[in-house]
């Protein structure tokens with residue numbers, strides 16, 4: 001289905017060569033570029049801050065989808081907006097005021113996303129559907145690439161029904177590969193994040209096969 005978007009996560013890319021990696025995935029069919037921001041507090045891992053995201057922006061020609069796994073979120077929204085994010089996603093679990101956070105993201109002119117950890121029910125976003133452009137359903141506990149997929153197709157189906165005819169994407173993040181993707185799309189997902197399935201991890205990156213990996217999903 002051509003309306004399904006693949007968003008490779010550069011968390012699994014070669015960290016010494018992001019420019020080349022971003023060019024390779026975009027030239028070979030990536031629809032969006034997914035950037036995982038981790039703070040060592042909300043999740044047990046550290047990745048990129050706004051200056052790194054601004055550097056990625058110079059290479060991303062499609063859509064830069066910035067997934068904030070940080071708490072608090074609000075003090076950093078402006079910085080990630082200025083860094084060039086097109087979509088800024090915050091976790092519903094990251095604070096008491098996700099509603100305010102989504103309003104603040106929209107106020108920067110960027111698209112707003114809300115992410116749900118595997119343990120968080122679909123109902124957590126019931127009152128946020130008119131404030132969100134995207135709901136990110138985590139199918140791993142956030143923090144690392146390459147983890148085992150946790151089935152959330154029931155939650156995806158529930159969310160698609162709750163969304164109704166609103167223009168809200170359902171994005172899946174974690175363990176997406178050619179085996180798990182079809183069921184998620186059938187349940188109503190339309191954006192698939194994939195880290196290890198595209199980059200295959202390891203120390204030897206092979207940009208020439210990213211297109212085949214993207215097409216296989």
Ligand code: DX5
Nearest residue numbers: 142143145146174175195196
């Ligand atoms: C997990 C991140 C994901 C991760 C996905 O905390 O939010 O975006 O990179 O990686 P894979 O596709 O390897 O599960």
Ligand code: ZN
Nearest residue numbers: 036067173193
């Ligand atoms: Zn992510």
